[in-house]
Amino acid sequence: xxxxxxxxxxxxxxxxxxxxxxxxxxxxxxxxxxxxxxxxxxxxxxxxxxxxxxxxxxxxxxxxxxxxxxxxxxxxxxxxxxxxxxxxxxxxxxxxxxxxxxxxxxx
Amino acid sequence: xxxxxxxxxxxxxxxxxxxxxxxxxxxxxxxxxxxxxxxxxxxxxxxxxxxxxxxxxxxxxxxxxxxxxxxxxxxxxxxxxxxxxxxxxxxxxxxxxxxxxxxxxxxxxxxxxxxx
Numbered sequence: 001x002x003x004x005x006x007x008x009x010x011x012x013x014x015x016x017x018x019x020x021x022x023x024x025x026x027x028x029x030x031x032x033x034x035x036x037x038x039x040x041x042x043x044x045x046x047x048x049x050x051x052x053x054x055x056x057x058x059x060x061x062x063x064x065x066x067x068x069x070x071x072x073x074x075x076x077x078x079x080x081x082x083x084x085x086x087x088x089x090x091x092x093x094x095x096x097x098x099x100x101x102x103x104x105x106x107x
Numbered sequence: 108x109x110x111x112x113x114x115x116x117x118x119x120x121x122x123x124x125x126x127x128x129x130x131x132x133x134x135x136x137x138x139x140x141x142x143x144x145x146x147x148x149x150x151x152x153x154x155x156x157x158x159x160x161x162x163x164x165x166x167x168x169x170x171x172x173x174x175x176x177x178x179x180x181x182x183x184x185x186x187x188x189x190x191x192x193x194x195x196x197x198x199x200x201x202x203x204x205x206x207x208x209x210x211x212x213x214x215x216x217x218x219x220x221x222x223x
Contacts, residue, residue, distance in 0.1 A: 034209035036152070043202055043213035044152060055211055087152050091208040094166045096142070096154040 001025055001090050003099035011107040018075040020102045022088035027068045032092040035064055035073045038101075039084045047086075048073060078104070109133040109212045111203045116217030119193055127188040127217060129203030137161070137181040140207040143188045145199035146216075153199075156188065157207075171197075193221045 002025040012018055022033070030051035036044040046055040048064035051071060061076040075082055083106050088099040115127040129141070142157040156177040158165045165177050176189040186203060198221045204210035 032208055036210075038152075043215060044210075045213075046209055046211045049209040049211075085151075089152075089154070089209065095168060096157070096166075098144075098152040098154060101151045 001028065001093050001095075001097055003088050003090055003097055005086075005088060005099035005102045007102060008100075009103040009105060011105050012078055013107045014078050014080055016078050016107075018073075018078055018082075018104055020073040020075075020086055020104075022066075022071045022073070022099050024069045024071070024090060024092075028090050028092035030067055032090055033064075033066070033071050034089045034091070035062075036087045036089065037082075037084045038087065044087065075104075109205065111205065111212055111214035113201060113203050113214045113217040116201065116219045118220045118222065120223050121194060121221055123193050123221070124189070124191045125193065125219060127190065127201055127203075127219070129186040129188075129214060131184045131186065131203075131205070134205070136179070136184050136186075139205050141177075141179060141186045142204045142206070142210065143177060143186075144202045144204055144210070144213075145197075145219075146202070147196070147199040150199075158186065190219070193219075195221050197221050 004023045006021045033051045035048040038044040052064045063074045085101045085103045087101050110132045155168045158177045174192045179186045200216040202216045203214040205212040
C-alpha cells in the first residue's frame with residue numbers, strides 16, 4: 001500500500017492551523033493508520049494511532065480523521081515546537097509503509 | 108520505562124554484512140511485535156521488517172527481502188537484524204521500534220554506512 005502525503009512542504013506561522021493529508025493507494029481500515037512527528041536529529045514520535053486516537057502525552061491541538069483512502073492530521077494552533085516533519089503510516093497490510101512526509105516550516 | 112537501544116552500526120563495504128542488535132528493557136519482550144525502520148540521510152522513514160512476539164512470523168520490505176533477516180532472543184531481550192549483500196542505498200540510520208500496528212517506542216538509532 002502506497003501512502004501519498006500532501007503537501008510536501010507547508011509554510012505557516014505560529015498560531016495558524018495546519019491540515020495535512022495522507023492518501024492510500026487502496027482502502028485501509030481506520031484501525032491501521034497512524035501519524036508521527038519527527039524533529040531534526042530525533043527519532044519519530046507517535047502522535048495519533050487508529051486514525052483519531054492521540055498517543056500518551058499528545059496535546060489536544062493534534063487531531064486525526066478520515067476513512068478508506070483519505071486521512072487527515074489537523075493541528076489546530078501551531079506552537080513553535082510543532083514545526084517538524086509529519087509522517088503517516090499504515091499497518092493494513094503485512095508490508096507496512098510510511099508516507100514520504102510533510103514538512104511544516106515557519107513562514 | 109521502556110527503552111530500546113540499537114548497536115552494531117558502522118562503515119561496511121558494498122557486498123558486505125553487518126548485524127544490528129536492539130536491547131529492550133522495561134517490558135516483556137516476548138509479548139510484543141518488534142520492527143526495524145530506517146531513514147536514509149535527508150530522506151523519509153522506511154519500514155523494513157517486523158517479527159512477531161514468538162519469532163515465528165516475519166515480513167520484509169521488497170527493498171531488503173532476501174538480503175536481511177530479522178530474529179529475536181526473548182530470553183536475552185534482544186532483537187537482531189542480519190544484513191547481507193549490503194548496497195550503497197542501504198546507508199541509513201536504523202531504528203528498532205516496538206508495536207504491531209503503530210510504534211509508540213523507538214530507539215535512538217544506529218548509523219549504517221555502506222561505502223567503498
